[in-house]
Amino acid sequence: MPPSIHPVDLVATLRQRNLTPAIIFLTSRRACDEAMQSFERSQVVLPKPQQEQIARVLTQVTEQFPSIAEHPLIDTVQRIGVAAHHAGHLPSWKIAVEELMRTGSLDAVFATTTLAAGVDFPARTVVVTQSSIRKARDFTDLTASEIQQLAGRAGRRGKDLVGFAVITPSPYIDLTVLTKGLTGQPEAIHSQFVISYPMVLNLLKAHPREQIQSILAKSFAQFQLNQRTAVLETKLDGLRAEMEPFGPRVCSDWITQWQVFDQARKRKKPRGPSARQESPDVAARLHFLTPGRVVGLVRGRGIILRQYRSKGQHAPMVTLLREGGSLNECPASIVTQVFDRTFDCEETSAYPWCTPHTLEQLTHHLMELPPRLPILPILTHQHEDIPLDSSIIQTLGDFACPSCPSRQACQRDFPRASRVRQEIQRHMKSIQALQTSLWHRFQERIDVLERFGYLNATAQLTADGEWARLIRIDHSLLITELIRAEAFGAIDPPLLAAVMASIAHDDDRPGSFPRGSTGLVTLLFQVRKLAESLAPHEDPPMLRADVAALTERWVADQTLTWIGLARLTTMAEGDMFRLFARTIEFLSQLKTLKHTHPSLAESADRAIDAMRRGVLEELP
């Protein structure tokens, strides 16, 4: 049996059962395009009237967006009444497909799941072929909300009496995920509040520092933190109530008194060298044996993947990736040297304790390591007992409080009372952390901005801060630092647009490499260096050279057509369009600096004008 139903058969079945129009969600753009290709070979042909209707709608849309007229897919769509809709297409083409769906001229649309969140056009039937989606390289199960968003497209109000969500299996489907998602409650949403540099600058511009804590307290993030606090507080109340029967005794703080006594008694107990105690060498190293750390072994070297305690003996153990790629579980004492070198290691909770991708990378790194590595000097602490207070030792014999009336009660209650008190303290600490975490993060940002000179010591905006707060986009720190480093001194519009494009583009789909000019290469090199130096404070952008070069061509060569540009790269048209739209957005932020940086703003303005032509002009 085939692993999944053939697209042509799928549409035929839907047609036969009167389940069209349908949206068919596929895993990738490629799958959508391949599904369309399989139709090109098929013999299916629509009846004439429907073909004419499609043609009519397309002509209408073409009036608004002339670029569609030449679209290579038009014939196929007209002949078979099926289209693909995904982010690789130009927005104008997507609008055309949406319009066709809205007028009911198409029988089916192959779409990627990104559609579910974006534009909304309904259908009678939705076909789901997957239970997970690709999110940042990895596949994650669809959430109930996402599944309901997908299924929600089924059933057009006023046009359908019922809607259908049809599941058809493909190799990577997990039916349970889908049935649970269809029948379950959508997930609760959680605040994703992050404090960005422009936010700090803008808040400090409008409000004195003292007021800001109260503004942050108005965020949904704080609201949800407070909800968690409330839960902790009820627990805390419970614990306090549990403390009550132990009530005040003769001494005001009998628990602490007993704690001292308890510790002293334990300390005084003769204690032989315990077998479980690891040697001081190993104990000192343990802190450094973190995932990703390169260590020297008796023979060869390895990378730590996890540290754990063996069952039973509780001996310190490590999982090692050794040269040659084998994974070993060994006692921690096997490590002879700890090197001053760690690699990123994305941990997982099950064997092999890191993601397959990490494992692959680490194996690679391990082979590439230079023969000599700096060794971390590790100080070993010898266990040394702090001498006890002599007064306690003296009284230990008949401690505590021999004459105290509550002695017996204290002795009886101490273990529980001290445990409850520890719990109370832990809860209080977490409550405090929850209440102040946002403010702390804000303070951290202030510190960084102060160090770079956007704020003065009293957290007021400096001259640089005044204009820097107008840059309210991702990677704002990199952009403002570039401006301050005069990297854009008297920059040409093409170069400026190119650099902005490389900062703005955050997609890692591969593209081919049109060559940039020498000026661009040098400039990008500088930008990359600066971005790396800012890495502790701001995640560096991808700074892809190919998208920079592509943008440079488009701006510099005014005779270049969109088709000509598309020939230079393997990027999808939709991706190119998004790249340019985002670049224009970044450039228009630079345009707002016209008072402080007139030549830069002027250059940005000219770059925008130069970019807006052809497809980019016609489209909203």
Add this chain to the structure above:
Amino acid sequence: MTTKELEQVLLQQPVSLLHRLARGRISRHFRSGKRKLVDLLIQASVENRPGLESDLAALIEEQSHRHQTAPPVETGAKPKTHPRPAASPAAPRPHKAEEHGHHEPPVSLHEWLSGIGVPQAQPFVPDAWQVDALARLAETDVVVSVPTGSGKTYVAIEATRRAMQDNRTVIYTSPLKALSNTKFTEFSRLFGPGQVGILTGDRREHAQAPLLIMTTEILRNLLYDAAGGEIDVRLDTLGLVIMDESQYLADPERGVVWEETLIFCPSQARLLLLSASIGNPQDIADWLTAIRPTPCALIRHTKRSVPLRAGYLHPNEKLTPLFRTAGIPYGQPHLLHPEAKRLFTEYEEDTGPSRSR
């Protein structure tokens, strides 16, 4: 057998076998998907690898034996004898086995497919929740959380119309430029082209119109500019802010923009948040009530305006209902249609070997 080989072998087995293998080894194993189950099994086998391997071998043997002697599975949907119970999402489920399903014969394909068609054209009557939302909006801020396709746009349009009649400015934000553009076209058609403006990162038209459509980022920037004291934006005449797709509040990258916008939104403007179904809309309403002078009402319902049915289409083009009931049995994912269940198990067994990622 090395761990790698064991993993390969496990991955080739049908899920049902893995669950049997997991019995007694892993607690709550029925909650995990196949991949997770294999990982857990390998993890659990650290202690007793030979035991796992021998059990696995026995199960595989048993299965292949059963395959040879298995009787032909019955096919075809059973005829319908009883009317199915109305599936109500809020129904309590104390005796689920008796109430739904196992005594009740599963829905037939014919019944499941019946009722396809176009409803008769009726004069448009707004739903009760739509009327309610609009009434509440006269007094308070409103959060609307309803399933996709329930008619949130109607509420937005009516609210806009009423605000514009009072000569108040309306701002409509959406998360995506594409959506902004669609809305711009749609609203221009409704209210007349001069009445609608659009502001996005790279487009600016009719910026002085009484109804402005923008992306949320632009509104956030306007509010910051206003707070910094440099621009006019007619914030004092701003009467209504509509935020479409407010579930973006939880977007990892952009969610913060929605929060900033809501925190700084002028207090005299009414807020109308339109969101798809989410789990905790009450939290959002409570939050807005806490930070804004006007209280915030929540309009929420989970019933779809067009009923939804779920089906299963096998690669051999055989279509069956997915659940025993025609509608979706909310809260009871285990009520699978026996036919769908059988076909899917068959599918998993057939495609098993190719299912290693």
